[in-house]
Amino acid sequence: xxxxxxxxxxxxxxxxxxxxxxxxxxxxxxxxxxxxxxxxxxxxxxxxxxxxxxxxxxxxxxxxxxxxxxxxxxxxxxxxxxxxxxxxxxxxxxxxxxxxxxxxxxxxxxxxxxxxxxxxxxxxxxxxxxxxxxxxxxxxxxxxxxxxxxxxxxxxxxxxxxxxxxxxxxxxxxxxxxxxxxxxxxxxxxxxxxxxxxxxxxxxxxxxxxxxxxxxxxxxxxxxxxxxxxxxxxxxxxxxxxxxxxxxxxxxxxxxxxxxxxxxxxxxxxxxxxxxxxxxxxxxxxxxxxxxxxxxxxxxxxxx
Numbered sequence: 001x002x003x004x005x006x007x008x009x010x011x012x013x014x015x016x017x018x019x020x021x022x023x024x025x026x027x028x029x030x031x032x033x034x035x036x037x038x039x040x041x042x043x044x045x046x047x048x049x050x051x052x053x054x055x056x057x058x059x060x061x062x063x064x065x066x067x068x069x070x071x072x073x074x075x076x077x078x079x080x081x082x083x084x085x086x087x088x089x090x091x092x093x094x095x096x097x098x099x100x101x102x103x104x105x106x107x108x109x110x111x112x113x114x115x116x117x118x119x120x121x122x123x124x125x126x127x128x129x130x131x132x133x134x135x136x137x138x139x140x141x142x143x144x145x146x147x148x149x150x151x152x153x154x155x156x157x158x159x160x161x162x163x164x165x166x167x168x169x170x171x172x173x174x175x176x177x178x179x180x181x182x183x184x185x186x187x188x189x190x191x192x193x194x195x196x197x198x199x200x201x202x203x204x205x206x207x208x209x210x211x212x213x214x215x216x217x218x219x220x221x222x223x224x225x226x227x228x229x230x231x232x233x234x235x236x237x238x239x240x241x242x243x244x245x246x247x248x249x250x251x252x253x254x255x256x257x258x259x260x261x262x263x264x265x266x267x268x269x270x271x272x273x274x275x276x277x278x279x280x281x282x283x284x285x286x287x288x289x290x291x292x293x294x295x296x297x298x299x300x301x302x303x304x
Contacts, residue, residue: 060276064267082273085257090274093251098281100162100247101230104169105223111170112177112222113215117207119178120185121193131182137175145172150239164240165230165247173226184218185211220292227285248278 059067061078118124119131149168158164188211196206212219234249241247246254257270286293 056272056275059268060272062269064269067268068265079269082267082269083277085270086255086274086277089255089257090248090251090277093246093248094278094281096162096245097231097248100165100169101227103166104173104230105226107166107170108173108177108226109219109223112174112181113212113219114207115174115178116181116185117203117211119182121206121211122203131178134175134178138179142172146235146239149236153240159240160242160245162241162245165237168236169226169230169233173222173229177222177226180222181215181218184215188214217292217295220289224285224289224293228282231282252278 055074058074058076060082061080062073062076063079063082066073066076115134119127153159153164153168156167158167192210193206196210201209232249233247234253237247237250241250243250243254252274255271255274257267258265
């Protein structure tokens with residue numbers, strides 16, 4: 001038997017090699033009826049969510065007389081005089097609100113970070129009992145504390161002053177801040193802080209140089225959440241402050257410019273401009289801090 005015959009028999013005994021499918025893959029996936037329904041509902045919800053915002057923006061750029069004549073005449077020629085009037089009326093109240101929010105958030109971050117580091121990295125008698133006592137305060141609804149807070153503010157002489165807001169905002173925001181930052185500090189490896197102690201670093205140096213830089217996203221998360229609660233609070237300022245020291249929401253509640261001195265109707269254009277103006281600080285805060293906010297929420301949820 002020749003060598004070529006043996007080679008042919010071996011080839012016959014070998015299993016056939018599968019050939020690649022020459023059929024080209026489909027360029028597009030088949031869209032089912034369920035997917036079309038889901039996308040349709042999402043688009044409808046998006047339109048419903050942003051429609052009111054679009055109407056508010058449109059009304060803020062129209063004269064009050066034009067709104068009364070034809071309310072649905074959208075996308076008319078813009079008129080920016082409404083923002084000038086709203087700015088003059090609401091700017092002092094917004095300045096007070098932002099000042100109260102800044103001081104309150106600074107106090108919450110300072111006291112919360114130091115307390116959280118002590119609970120997470122230091123050992124002292126009654127640490128766990130004190131920590132769980134702080135957490136127990138979070139279970140008390142804030143509406144129940146309005147009357148005790150008002151009585152305490154009256155006894156401390158804080159009624160009518162912005163400090164009556166700042167002190168109680170700091171006290172109200174501390175429990176959750178301590179809980180969130182403590183959880184993050186405890187999730188960090190002990191070797192980092194032990195190495196710092198070996199190098200001669202004190203607890204304060206470890207806090208400032210190691211713990212705070214690592215917890216920066218968590219601190220931004222705490223700051224943003226407290227900014228929303230302070231900036232959007234209406235009940236407590238109405239109990240503590242008078243009209244001369246009103247906050248932004250108090251000013252918006254009474255902000256009702258008249259269409260004309262002879263017409264007893266509000267000017268919806270100027271009112272809408274005031275509401276748009278009031279949302280600008282929230283948009284700015286979220287625009288600059290959303291990345292750190294998402295990182296802080298994610299890290300706290302995973303590492304807790």
